[in-house]
Amino acid sequence: MKKYNFNAGPSILPREVIEQTAAACLDFENSGLSLMTISHRAKNFQPVVDEAEVLFKELLDIPEGYKVLFLGGGASLEFCMIPYNYLEKKAAYLNTGVWATKAMKEAKLFGEVVEVASSADKNFTYIPKNFEIPTDADYLHITSNNTIYGTELRKDIDSPVPLIADMSSDIFSRPIDVSKYALIYGGAQKNLAMAGVTFVIVKEDTLGKVSRQIPTMLDYRTHVKKGSMFNTPPVVPIYSALLNLRYIKAQGGVKAMEKLAEERAKIVYGEIDRNKLFVGTAEEDSRSLMNITFVLKPEYQDLQDEFMAFATSKGMVGVKGHRDVGGFRASCYNAMSIEGCEALVACMKEFESNH
Amino acid sequence: MKKYNFNAGPSILPREVIEQTAAACLDFENSGLSLMTISHRAKNFQPVVDEAEVLFKELLDIPEGYKVLFLGGGASLEFCMIPYNYLEKKAAYLNTGVWATKAMKEAKLFGEVVEVASSADKNFTYIPKNFEIPTDADYLHITSNNTIYGTELRKDIDSPVPLIADMSSDIFSRPIDVSKYALIYGGAQKNLAMAGVTFVIVKEDTLGKVSRQIPTMLDYRTHVKKGSMFNTPPVVPIYSALLNLRYIKAQGGVKAMEKLAEERAKIVYGEIDRNKLFVGTAEEDSRSLMNITFVLKPEYQDLQDEFMAFATSKGMVGVKGHRDVGGFRASCYNAMSIEGCEALVACMKEFESNH
Known part of the structure; x- marks a missing residue:
């Protein structure tokens, strides 16, 4: 019987991405070595990370001044990395569900958090509209798609303060005006790749504005500076992302x-x-x-x-x-x-x- | 020509682990679905995490009171998680090279750091002996094997304070007396699995002794409580670890x-x-x-x-x-x-x- 994979994540990937990943696990680009066993410093792996970043920029029409990072730890780790890197005094959050709430919880460890609007009153069945964004906030955080409740913003809002979006579950499903965002992040395991890699699209000049000291691995500047290679990255998950980016491009x-x-x-x-x-x-x-x-x-x-x-x-x-x-x-x-x-x-x- | 993979990490894995991982990417346990696309909450994935923990405990003869975690982010992320969770006032570090130095650097953000000994004087060509461990330190951190310099402690030292070890590159290469450690951690990409998963063996009653608030994802208690499933874990890397643990067991x-x-x-x-x-x-x-x-x-x-x-x-x-x-x-x-x-x-x- 044919199966149809409606999993919320980790979730369906194109068959060719699956087959090519499996083939690379056996022999990576005719190197005689498994992708699982090659060094991330190998001459044939750097092009994987480079091409993945190029395709990210091309497919999402990312303007100059942004870097694309491939990290470990999942979007949940970003929930604390964002306030670590951006929250000096006050942050604004749009509360559209469980994930937004979790992101807010971490921010509260670092400063004041203003909930600009919430749809908790109706079990998050809608995306709030016409909310006011405090102009003295360090950033506004939104969750563009809410996997649990089946709601989605599906447009790029205007924000008077740096806009940060968790796009874990709708990245690459529509054109985005990246120039409206300071940072976009997400786990890969929906529209991008197998689980195990987190993508971050970050506007470089928005970093380094907080006064606190940041642990090296939690500082986006570390990963920007080292091109996602500060430590061993998740090699096979990144390769599966590259294959999927190629697939998306080939599909139009x-x-x-x-x-x-x-x-x-x-x-x-x-x-x-x-x-x-x-x-x-x-x-x-x-x-x-x-x-x-x-x-x-x-x-x-x-x-x-x-x-x-x-x-x-x-x-x-x-x-x-x-x-x-x-x-x-x-x-x-x-x-x-x-x-x-x-x-x-x-x-x-x-x-x-x-x- | 036959190739011999002497990579320092990511590195060689048994051929059967590679082949079984590739096969699971195509069809996971005859489910008709790729391992890359199954939910980490699926009924056939929980047994993977459970068996991996059981084999960890069995192979390393881990006593009661310890949990085994499978996390993302790499050992470099642990460098800050350790002081976050353990450093109240003072921590002791044995400096045996680049990785130990990096671990120390993160600890300094959280409290006083005492270098109990260092082999920097001879470019880390030896493991210092007969160093004194301050009895008022919150823990002693060691790096059991130093990939860059080719040095290894290869024994379980006695410590009057909780002992924490980075065993990224020599875990599963010898029996360990786990009871001597509060926490053992490491990246998987040497002796355990493909890159993308970090293992942590933690003695539960050593946690929760610091007064600071810890971001959720950086708090070991989060992952202990949720059995490594607080957020989406790196599914395929964990599965490759399980296959390798089975291999190690089968080999004796x-x-x-x-x-x-x-x-x-x-x-x-x-x-x-x-x-x-x-x-x-x-x-x-x-x-x-x-x-x-x-x-x-x-x-x-x-x-x-x-x-x-x-x-x-x-x-x-x-x-x-x-x-x-x-x-x-x-x-x-x-x-x-x-x-x-x-x-x-x-x-x-x-x-x-x-x-």
Whole structure:
């Protein structure tokens, strides 16, 4: 049976990225050595990091003055690195869910934190609008896509203070105006690569403005200066990122990814809105194109386990909703095919006709 | 031509670990999904982390009260995590080289640092002996093996204060008396796994004794509490570690690894001491079994490039010495075969007879 991987992350990657990574593990570029065993200082690995940065800049049209970093530790480590590097007195945070809340918690160890707006009142089912950004804040932090709640900002807002965004789960799904951001970061394990590498896009002249001393590994300047090679980087995860960046470019870049995301969302949200059994959880204008969350209508709540079992029997993987929302979640990252979405819709339709 | 991988790290791994990792990237345990795309919360991944911890405990005979963690960020991140979690007033460090110095540098951000001894006077060619450990220190930090200088402590010292060891490059090469340590850590990319995961063996009751607030991701208690699953762990690197732990067990455990290490060292150091062209750089009683460093004798210094080219032509990979020592380095980690060492020796002999 064909399986469709709707995992929220780590998640689906293009088959060619998987196959090429596996092949490189066996023999890296005909070197006679496994990618798992080559030195990060080897002559044939530096080009991997270099090309990955070039493709990042090309695909996202990153202006001059920015560096792309490939680090370890995950986006959760960035939650404390950001205030370490940017918070002198006061930071502003937009609270759109669990991850934004976690990021705020770390910032509070370093200074004053202002929550500019929160959608906690409605279990984070929407992205707040028309909030005021304090002009004396050191930065504004946003989470562009909220994996758990299926909400997404999906535009580049204007901020009077340096804008920092966690784009873990929607990077490379649309063109971004990078010039509006001081820093963009995220874990790789959604739209970029296997788990184990974190990307950071940082505007160099925004660094070095805080007075505190920063541990070497937590100081972005360390990694900027050393081109992500201050210590041994996660070699194989970075290589899988490079392969995926090549794939995105070959597919037509982020505009093509955006078009696909819109098509997938139309198919799946279309069925959620049509189907008598289901209802979406996010407010319509906040709906994420990456994580499509839905539940059974109140009158059909007892069908929860049955639908899960039915969907699984049809090859759907990872469609269980997060415990904070319940119901179901179809994560539709870049590598999810239209066929996969149609298979999910067929499954929802068949389940409806059975009831 | 057969290649022999003497890289200092990332470095040689057993062929079966490489092949099984590549196979899992294509299809993880017949799940129909790539290991690169499965959720770390998947039912078939938790057993990977669990078995890796069980094998760590079994192979190193770790007593009750210790946890094994699999983190991201590399050993360099631990350099600041250790003082964050342990340094209240004063820490003691044994300075045996670049990595120990880097670890000390981070500690100085958190409190007083006492260098109990240093071998900097002789370019770190030996491990200091008979140093005094201040009994009022919060901990003593040691680097058990010094990859750059080819020196190794290779025994578990007695310390009146909690003992913390960076064992990045000699873990699993000998039995350890873990009960003597509060914490043992290291990057995986030598004797354990592909780059991208850091192991930490921590005695739980040594944590939580400092008064400062610790960022969540830098607090060992976070990872102890969540079984290394607080955030998305490096899934594929962890899996490669599990495969290697299984391999070590199948080979007879760390005692068998120690025997092999001694055999390899006898072969390579034997030739260094015999060959008229070469001389070892480390003092004899401090010689590392993992990283065997040697240079051309003063009268043969002009043969440096020629030997490098000759060794490369014979299939030797990564034998160039670190720039701080010069000459050559044969890193002989667990997966290095006797055949590989004999090939290196044959190469040295042939080069000698050519001159």
